[in-house]
Amino acid sequence: MAKSTQILIVGAGIFGVTAALELAERGAGVMVIDPGPLPHPLAASTDISKVVRMEYGTDEDYMALVEASLPGWREWNDLADKTLYHETGVTMFTQEPMQPGGFEYDSYEMLLKRGHQPERLNADDIAKQFPGWHAGHYVDGFYHKLGGFAESGRVVETLIAEGKRKGVTFLSGQKAVEILVDGGVVTGVRTEDGTEYSAEIVVIAAGAWTPVLLPELAPLMRITGHPVFHLQTDQPELFSPPLFATFTADVARTGWYGFPLHPTERVIKVANHGVGKVLHPEHDERVVYEADEANLRHFLRSTFPALADAPIVYTRRCLYCDTLDEHLLIDQHPELEGLYIASGGSGHGFKFAPMLGKIVADRVEAKENQWLPKFKWRTLPPSTSGKEAARHHG
Numbered sequence: 130m131a132k133s134t135q136i137l138i139v140g141a142g143i144f145g146v147t148a149a150l151e152l153a154e155r156g157a158g159v160m161v162i163d164p165g166p167l168p169h170p171l172a173a174s175t176d177i178s179k180v181v182r183m184e185y186g187t188d189e190d191y192m193a194l195v196e197a198s199l200p201g202w203r204e205w206n207d208l209a210d211k212t213l214y215h216e217t218g219v220t221m222f223t224q225e226p227m228q229p230g231g232f233e234y235d236s237y238e239m240l241l242k243r244g245h246q247p248e249r250l251n252a253d254d255i256a257k258q259f260p261g262w263h264a265g266h267y268v269d270g271f272y273h274k275l276g277g278f279a280e281s282g283r284v285v286e287t288l289i290a291e292g293k294r295k296g297v298t299f300l301s302g303q304k305a306v307e308i309l310v311d312g313g314v315v316t317g318v319r320t321e322d323g324t325e326y327s328a329e330i331v332v333i334a335a336g337a338w339t340p341v342l343l344p345e346l347a348p349l350m351r352i353t354g355h356p357v358f359h360l361q362t363d364q365p366e367l368f369s370p371p372l373f374a375t376f377t378a379d380v381a382r383t384g385w386y387g388f389p390l391h392p393t394e395r396v397i398k399v400a401n402h403g404v405g406k407v408l409h410p411e412h413d414e415r416v417v418y419e420a421d422e423a424n425l426r427h428f429l430r431s432t433f434p435a436l437a438d439a440p441i442v443y444t445r446r447c448l449y450c451d452t453l454d455e456h457l458l459i460d461q462h463p464e465l466e467g468l469y470i471a472s473g474g475s476g477h478g479f480k481f482a483p484m485l486g487k488i489v490a491d492r493v494e495a496k497e498n499q500w501l502p503k504f505k506w507r508t509l510p511p512s513t514s515g516k517e518a519a520r521h522h523g
């Protein structure tokens with residue numbers, strides 16, 4: 130196997146795979162290495178579903194980025210035998226009337242400003258249209274028909290196959306342990322088994338493992354683990370479209386969000402987009418504790434009475450590669466020529482997948498891109514607070 134390539138990408142999660150596909154489409158020779166198997170079971174991208182929403186409070190950049198991503202999501206549905214992106218729409222409900230400064234209110238206003246047509250709903254509307262919700266407990270919010278969820282693991286699988294068709298080489302069983310540098314210029318990487326790969330350009334897309342490979346990023350990044358639950362229901366119609374959509378439940382105040390009954394896995398995934406637990410991607414165990422389950426049961430009782438005692442058939446603690454401000458990091462390394470980073474998904478990066486590869490490729494080719502300034506390499510004070518509007522910051 131050739132040990133040299135034009136562009137070497139470290140990591141076959143959604144950041145690495147979309148970058149590989151785009152750079153190959155632009156004519157580059159691309160190789161992707163990953164410890165594998167692919168998709169990697171511990172990768173954040175490997176899951177049954179990820180929310181695709183354009184609602185980001187007052188942050189117009191992210192809404193525009195999802196608007197630009199939606200056509201790509203729909204196109205990718207043609208790449209696979211079964212639907213990858215389910216446009217269920219999203220419901221974002223609140224226990225108090227929506228207020229200016231609140232995630233739901235600001236998102237609603239931004240949707241209207243950008244010409245979208247969210248449907249505002251009060252307690253009666255919610256009870257009538259979405260009977261799975263605890264009647265009268267949620268009194269305001271909206272349904273927006275654009276958005277839904279993507280079957281993330283299958284998306285990565287499908288894009289890897291597409292990448293191979295486009296000439297990308299994917300090597301699993303290869304874990305980068307060292308970045309090779311000669312006089313300030315990157316020349317390749319060495320992997321755990323001692324193999325050296327030489328490349329003109331190296332892109333680190335190693336998700337939660339990124340600050341392990343690049344310790345100089347530790348001041349900007351924090352790896353946090355978040356609980357995920359899969360529930361079974363004996364009332365599938367109540368938790369399936371059109372009676373149930375991808376949802377957030379006062380998410381900025383509680384962290385809770387989830388999905389309708391999964392069309393093939395036949396489970397309801399509920400998770401918490403909150404502070405999380407700081408973990409090391411390799412040394413710390415990734416478990417869901419009794420306290421997490423107790424929090425879930427409390428939430429279900431108050432919000433989805435029909436799920437209050439639903440069996441939990443699977444749990445996972447999945448890792449976010451958080452930046453302190455929760456914006457992505459897509460840029461060149463400030464000191465090492467030829468080294469690029471595509472990471473910092475901060476628990477919300479998957480939905481941008483159809484655009485991620487383009488943004489990374491534009492950075493590698495030093496082309497203008499409207500989102501790159503937001504994702505540039507940055508030094509932030511440790512006291513920096515997270516900016517992702519839907520995230521529950523405790």
Ligand SMILES: Cc1cc2nc3c(=O)[nH]c(=O)nc-3n(C[C@H](O)[C@H](O)[C@H](O)COP(=O)(O)OP(=O)(O)OC[C@H]3O[C@@H](n4cnc5c(N)ncnc54)[C@H](O)[C@@H]3O)c2cc1C
Pocket residue numbers: 139140141142143144145162163164165168169171172173174175178179180181303304305306334335336337338339342355356357400447448449450471472473474475476477478479480481
């Ligand atoms: C619980 C949870 C829920 C989420 N929900 C959503 C959501 O609803 N919507 C949304 O938009 N986003 C969501 N996200 C965020 C999204 O999943 C991530 O932003 C995105 O998947 C990150 O992709 P990645 O490619 O950076 O990392 P990963 O998918 O983790 O991939 C990194 C890859 O790098 C490889 N790697 C690591 N170290 C090395 C090495 N040394 N050498 C070679 N390869 C290496 C790994 O094996 C892995 O395959 C969620 C994340 C989590 C954890």
